[in-house]
Amino acid sequence: SQQGEEDPQALSIQEGENATMNCSYKTSINNLQWYRQNSGRGLVHLILIRSNEREKHSGRLRVTLDTSKKSSSLLITASRAADTASYFCATALDGGATNKLIFGTGTLLAVQP
Amino acid sequence: DTGVSQDPRHKITKRGQNVTFRCDPISEHNRLYWYRQTLGQGPEFLTYFQNEAQLEKSRLLSDRFSAERPKGSFSTLEIQRTEQGDSAMYLCASSARQGPYEQYFGPGTRLTVT
Numbered sequence: 169s170q171q172g173e174e175d176p177q178a179l180s181i182q183e184g185e186n187a188t189m190n191c192s193y194k195t196s197i198n199n200l201q202w203y204r205q206n207s208g209r210g211l212v213h214l215i216l217i218r219s220n221e222r223e224k225h226s227g228r229l230r231v232t233l234d235t236s237k238k239s240s241s242l243l244i245t246a247s248r249a250a251d252t253a254s255y256f257c258a259t260a261l262d263g264g265a266t267n268k269l270i271f272g273t274g275t276l277l278a279v280q281p
Numbered sequence: 282d283t284g285v286s287q288d289p290r291h292k293i294t295k296r297g298q299n300v301t302f303r304c305d306p307i308s309e310h311n312r313l314y315w316y317r318q319t320l321g322q323g324p325e326f327l328t329y330f331q332n333e334a335q336l337e338k339s340r341l342l343s344d345r346f347s348a349e350r351p352k353g354s355f356s357t358l359e360i361q362r363t364e365q366g367d368s369a370m371y372l373c374a375s376s377a378r379q380g381p382y383e384q385y386f387g388p389g390t391r392l393t394v395t
Contacts, residue, residue, distance in 0.1 A: 203386075256323050258323070266312075266337045267376065268326045269324075269326065270326065272323055273322065274321075274322075
């Protein structure tokens with residue numbers, strides 16, 4: 169079963185605008201990761217944030233984590249048409265020995281040129 | 282390219298047939314995962330190997346499913362007596378021995394059961 173949900177389910181923006189996606193989860197986590205999946209392709213790891221971190225940056229990506237609210241957000245700045253993809257958050261549970269990932273339902277982002 | 286590879290990329294089979302998929306992880310990674318993804322959903326965990334040992338299996342993995350990782354290198358996932366509900370994308374991922382354990386995914390095998 170899915171760990172949580174992402175919001176919105178779909179998002180359409182113009183090139184150059186910022187895109188924000190939110191993720192909620194249910195249980196205590198060790199870390200939270202964001203992945204991108206282009207149509208028909210595999211998942212690409214974007215960024216990992218540990219449970220003791222609150223914010224992390226990587227290029228045009230900014231991730232925040234609020235463990236008290238069990239939520240995370242992914243901000244993509246200055247979006248490009250190539251950012252069009254599905255974005256998934258995935259959590260690795262606290263105390264889990266395997267570090268298996270539990271994925272959310274995904275946000276489908278469409279960036280219009 | 283030294284990423285995770287999967288074979289075949291597509292498989293069409295008739296209900297009741299057996300199928301086997303292969304995953305080759307990144308060579309220095311000792312952790313290997315199988316996930317299943319259906320249309321419009323996020324991937325769901327199936328099973329995990331650390332080296333050659335299968336340490337966790339999801340309840341999604343019925344008796345018809347079996348996975349192996351001989352010698353801790355490549356892995357195979359076999360589905361016996363396939364059912365239409367098995368139609369999905371089967372994803373393999375690997376991660377390094379040491380944390381923080383980001384996972385690197387292969388392109389997946391898309392299974393269609395007719």
